[in-house]
Amino acid sequence: MSREMLQGTLDMLVLQILALGPMHGWGITQRIEQISESVLRVNQGSLYPALYRLEEQGWIASDWRGTENNRQAKFYSLTAEGTRQLASEKENWTRLAGAVGRILGAV
Amino acid sequence: MGWRPRGQFEDEMDRELRFHLEQSAAQHIRAGMAPEAAHRAARQRLGRWEAIKDECRDTRRSIMLETTLKDLRYGIRVLLKNPGFTLAAVLTLAAGIGANTAIFSLVYGVLLRPLPYAKGSDLVVLHQKTATANDLRFSVPEINDYREGNKTLSSVVEHHSMVFLLLGTNVAERVQTAVVSANFFSVLGVEPKYGRTFVADDEKPGSDAVLVLSHNYWLTRHGGDPSIVGKVFQMNSRPHTVIGVLPPIPQYPQESDVYMPTSQCPTRSSARFQQNRNGRMMTVFGRMKPGVSLAEAQADLSAQAGRMAQAYPEAYPRERQYGIAARGLRDELTEKAQPLLLVLLATTGFVLLIACANVANLLLARLLRVERELAVRTALGASRWRLVRQLLAEGVVLSLAGGLLGVLLAPFALRMLVSFAERFTTRAAEVSIDTPVLLFSLALAVVTGLLFSLAPALAVSRVQQGAGRQTGSRSKGRLRTALVVAQVAVSFVLLVGAGLMIRSFQKLQNEQPGFQPERLLTMRVTPNGYRYQGREAFDVLWQKVLAKVREVPGVTAASTTTNAPFDPRGIVVGPGNVDFQIEGRPVSPGTLSPTVDLTSVSGGYFASIGQPVINGREFSDRDDAEAMRVAVINDTMARHRWPGEDPVGRRVTFDAGRNWIQIVGIVGDVKEYGLDKPVGDELYLPSRQGGFGNILIVRTAGEPLRMAEAVRRGLGEVDREIAVDRVSTISRFQEESMAPAKLTTMLLGLFAGLALVMSMSGLAAVMALAVSQRTQELGIRLALGAPQSSVFHLVTWQGVGMTLAGLVIGAAGAIALTRFLTHLLYATSATDAVTFAIAAILFLLVAVVACMVPAWRVMGIDPVAAIRQE
Numbered sequence: 008m009s010r011e012m013l014q015g016t017l018d019m020l021v022l023q024i025l026a027l028g029p030m031h032g033w034g035i036t037q038r039i040e041q042i043s044e045s046v047l048r049v050n051q052g053s054l055y056p057a058l059y060r061l062e063e064q065g066w067i068a069s070d071w072r073g074t075e076n077n078r079q080a081k082f083y084s085l086t087a088e089g090t091r092q093l094a095s096e097k098e099n100w101t102r103l104a105g106a107v108g109r110i111l112g113a114v
Numbered sequence: 115m116g117w118r119p120r121g122q123f124e125d126e127m128d129r130e131l132r133f134h135l136e137q138s139a140a141q142h143i144r145a146g147m148a149p150e151a152a153h154r155a156a157r158q159r160l161g162r163w164e165a166i167k168d169e170c171r172d173t174r175r176s177i178m179l180e181t182t183l184k185d186l187r188y189g190i191r192v193l194l195k196n197p198g199f200t201l202a203a204v205l206t207l208a209a210g211i212g213a214n215t216a217i218f219s220l221v222y223g224v225l226l227r228p229l230p231y232a233k234g235s236d237l238v239v240l241h242q243k244t245a246t247a248n249d250l251r252f253s254v255p256e257i258n259d260y261r262e263g264n265k266t267l268s269s270v271v272e273h274h275s276m277v278f279l280l281l282g283t284n285v286a287e288r289v290q291t292a293v294v295s296a297n298f299f300s301v302l303g304v305e306p307k308y309g310r311t312f313v314a315d316d317e318k319p320g321s322d323a324v325l326v327l328s329h330n331y332w333l334t335r336h337g338g339d340p341s342i343v344g345k346v347f348q349m350n351s352r353p354h355t356v357i358g359v360l361p362p363i364p365q366y367p368q369e370s371d372v373y374m375p376t377s378q379c380p381t382r383s384s385a386r387f388q389q390n391r392n393g394r395m396m397t398v399f400g401r402m403k404p405g406v407s408l409a410e411a412q413a414d415l416s417a418q419a420g421r422m423a424q425a426y427p428e429a430y431p432r433e434r435q436y437g438i439a440a441r442g443l444r445d446e447l448t449e450k451a452q453p454l455l456l457v458l459l460a461t462t463g464f465v466l467l468i469a470c471a472n473v474a475n476l477l478l479a480r481l482l483r484v485e486r487e488l489a490v491r492t493a494l495g496a497s498r499w500r501l502v503r504q505l506l507a508e509g510v511v512l513s514l515a516g517g518l519l520g521v522l523l524a525p526f527a528l529r530m531l532v533s534f535a536e537r538f539t540t541r542a543a544e545v546s547i548d549t550p551v552l553l554f555s556l557a558l559a560v561v562t563g564l565l566f567s568l569a570p571a572l573a574v575s576r577v578q579q580g581a582g583r584q585t586g587s588r589s590k591g592r593l594r595t596a597l598v599v600a601q602v603a604v605s606f607v608l609l610v611g612a613g614l615m616i617r618s619f620q621k622l623q624n625e626q627p628g629f630q631p632e633r634l635l636t637m638r639v640t641p642n643g644y645r646y647q648g649r650e651a652f653d654v655l656w657q658k659v660l661a662k663v664r665e666v667p668g669v670t671a672a673s674t675t676t677n678a679p680f681d682p683r684g685i686v687v688g689p690g691n692v693d694f695q696i697e698g699r700p701v702s703p704g705t706l707s708p709t710v711d712l713t714s715v716s717g718g719y720f721a722s723i724g725q726p727v728i729n730g731r732e733f734s735d736r737d738d739a740e741a742m743r744v745a746v747i748n749d750t751m752a753r754h755r756w757p758g759e760d761p762v763g764r765r766v767t768f769d770a771g772r773n774w775i776q777i778v779g780i781v782g783d784v785k786e787y788g789l790d791k792p793v794g795d796e797l798y799l800p801s802r803q804g805g806f807g808n809i810l811i812v813r814t815a816g817e818p819l820r821m822a823e824a825v826r827r828g829l830g831e832v833d834r835e836i837a838v839d840r841v842s843t844i845s846r847f848q849e850e851s852m853a854p855a856k857l858t859t860m861l862l863g864l865f866a867g868l869a870l871v872m873s874m875s876g877l878a879a880v881m882a883l884a885v886s887q888r889t890q891e892l893g894i895r896l897a898l899g900a901p902q903s904s905v906f907h908l909v910t911w912q913g914v915g916m917t918l919a920g921l922v923i924g925a926a927g928a929i930a931l932t933r934f935l936t937h938l939l940y941a942t943s944a945t946d947a948v949t950f951a952i953a954a955i956l957f958l959l960v961a962v963v964a965c966m967v968p969a970w971r972v973m974g975i976d977p978v979a980a981i982r983q984e
Binding site for chain 2: 032056063079
């Protein structure tokens with residue numbers, strides 16, 4: 008299976024990462040790779056359009072802050088609406104994964 | 115989050131991607147890569163910079179569009195779910211935007227649209243002035259002096275108007291003829307619709323006579339015949355060839371039927387006239403050289419006037435204070451209409467503000483009902499910006515619907531408005547609802563929508579700020595009260611304005627004209643001047659005309675005059691002022707002679723129009739050229755020039771004593787130049803001595819216009835080549851003279867009425883809402899034994915209190931604003947206390963009624979049910 012992921016999945020993963028706390032774009036790619044133990048590799052070219060899409064939909068918000076090395080970076084954080092969206096996407100995913108798992112188990 | 119300006123957006127995107135690359139490269143370096151290779155790897159991993167930015171931009175744009183559409187759809191859905199609210203709001207807005215569209219198209223067409231002349235802003239009109247006259251015409255030597263002696267004008271052209279008979283069809287037709295310089299149209303920059311305009315050769319003496327037709331004349335009298343160029347008409351006993359047709363342009367100083375070069379006018383081309391410095395007949399236009407300002411042209415022309423005064427002291431005596439003024443052509447064309455149009459524009463602007471406040475109040479009231487829904491959505495994480503956007507979208511949908519309806523209604527109002535504006539400016543013909551006007555309406559609708567959804571949007575943002583539900587409603591209550599107070603204040607200003615106009619109009623209507631205008635037929639009678647040589651021939655003709663008309667059955671009296679009372683032309687031009695001297699009162703050198711307005715009337719004139727003879731006698735047909743020269747003066751002149759004396763038997767002269775004229779009678783004052791104009795000194799001469807007037811006045815036994823045909827037939831029997839036009843009645847002239855005041859009053863009254871209805875429905879709605887919100891409290895009061903009437907009063911007084919607050923503010927506003935009405939008012943002060951009082955009382959009465967309706971509902975409150983209400 009390709010290590011690049013599907014569009015919808017990326018959105019959900021971004022929301023999930025941001026649920027842990029505000030983060031900049033680079034950090035998000037690093038976190039996803041770390042947590043997935045490098046199973047998932049983020050297509051960096053499609054990360055930013057995804058961030059802009061999520062922001063326009065009002066699920067995440069952004070602001071410029073200093074990093075630990077005192078560099079200015081654009082940090083994204085989850086909005087209340089985003090939290091709600093994440094919950095429903097997680098639920099969907101779990102349902103879908105469960106269904107797929109049941110089908111695979113049945114064979 | 116939310117919207118950022120484009121430049122900032124691009125900049126942030128670059129900074130963000132740069133940060134990403136640096137971090138990525140740093141990671142590679144930490145892993146042991148050479149810096150250059152690390153950067154390359156990072157760049158490769160990220161992908162193409164521009165492609166990413168493009169995709170980000172697209173994403174953002176499509177989502178913004180999508181949410182906007184979603185908001186609009188949501189707005190439409192909400193509006194359709196509340197048809198009553200939507201209908202009320204759309205109608206209110208349609209009235210407001212429609213009125214503004216109509217008035218703006220008038221303002222745009224008349225005041226703002228560039229003149230349809232090439233570089234119209236460089237065109238000026240010249241006026242000669244003296245101590246007693248503001249607007250002297252020019253003589254030929256004067257035109258030549260200014261043409262040669264100025265340094266600031268690239269060209270100077272002239273215009274005067276004559277009436278000639280045009281023969282070529284079966285009947286003799288009277289045509290208003292403008293006599294102009296050959297380069298008149300090229301200086302104005304007017305291109306003909308057909309054929310050509312004049313060239314220098316047309317003006318040379320002895321060249322073939324040519325005519326250019328005005329657009330309106332060509333359209334109405336020649337059916338818009340495109341092959342008219344080349345057609346030959348008989349005029350002034352010469353063939354005249356049509357060489358061109360003008361486009362539809364505003365004509366200044368007056369509308370003409372045809373144009374001819376100066377050399378074709380018999381008067382203008384006579385050698386004696388051309389040398390006569392005092393033969394002032396022409397209007398003069400100039401085009402300023404590029405870069406010359408009006409002030410510079412004025413200074414230059416004044417210097418030339420000074421040189422002329424020095425060179426010809428007998429024509430410009432020092433005490434006359436001779437001078438010249440240059441004014442922009444645009445100002446000349448529109449000066450009468452401007453104050454009125456601006457008053458109307460301000461009025462409709464106010465009406466729209468009231469409409470906005472009304473819709474804002476309706477939205478606030480509806481918001482209150484869905485407050486719970488909003489609170490839930492906010493708790494669920496709907497962003498404030500999103501909710502505000504939805505409300506704004508709803509507002510814009512509403513106002514666009516209202517605007518569309520308004521623009522559809524505007525043409526109906528416009529037709530009436532154009533005929534109204536025609537009384538003030540020849541530019542009215544240019545008025546139409548076209549692209550700039552539609553853009554204005556669209557902008558107006560959008561701004562209106564944003565404006566009235568602002569209040570609810572603010573209210574929503576307050577809900578979000580976490581304050582409890584209660585405070586939210588209470589502050590909305592305050593906002594609603596403020597809106598109602600503001601509406602009342604603005605409506606009161608409009609009501610006072612309309613009230614002032616109504617009072618002024620009433621006073622105008624109560625003015626006595628000084629004669630009996632009923633059943634007076636009038637028409638202009640023009641004989642072909644070439645068939646009658648000399649004074650005697652005309653004398654015989656006019657005696658025949660009067661004798662013939664008096665024979666017509668149904669005619670009780672007939673006379674002729676040079677100016678009929680209320681004649682539209684007389685009203686425009688106003689009284690003349692002719693120098694005269696009184697016997698025994700020589701005018702000392704260096705002082706001005708007395709002046710008087712002169713009218714020449716036939717025998718029996720005063721009896722025929724019912725103007726009373728106070729003293730002495732009126733003219734008879736025996737006051738002819740052989741008899742002693744006589745005059746009749748009006749009461750005002752008698753009192754002005756001979757206070758405490760009897761003027762009958764006194765003598766005056768108009769030619770420095772060569773001929774003395776004896777005053778034989780005094781007649782009552784007649785307001786012949788308009789009911790709103792003060793009566794000045796009038797002196798009447800008998801037509802057989804002072805010149806024949808061609809306005810026929812006929813007193814009839816029955817309906818005067820029915821007699822017109824019989825009178826016309828009688829005239830035809832006297833001479834087949836007599837042209838008759840401007841057939842009307844004096845009563846009609848009188849109505850016409852009051853029409854501008856009447857229409858202005860009606861328009862302002864209409865808008866004030868609209869404002870009153872809107873603000874009172876706003877008040878009623880707010881009171882109804884207050885009652886329904888306070889049902890519980892009122893129920894408790896009732897349960898505790900408060901009599902129903904006290905609760906009723908409580909509610910009513912609250913509404914009256916709001917109205918009073920609005921009235922106080924409105925009165926202050928009205929005092930500040932009504933002075934702009936001053937010159938539209940007749941014998942009425944702009945701060946007329948009676949009008950203010952009546953308007954305030956009327957307003958309070960309507961307010962009480964508006965509060966009664968919701969207050970009645972209080973009476974129906976069942977205390978127990980009310981308290982249980984959750």
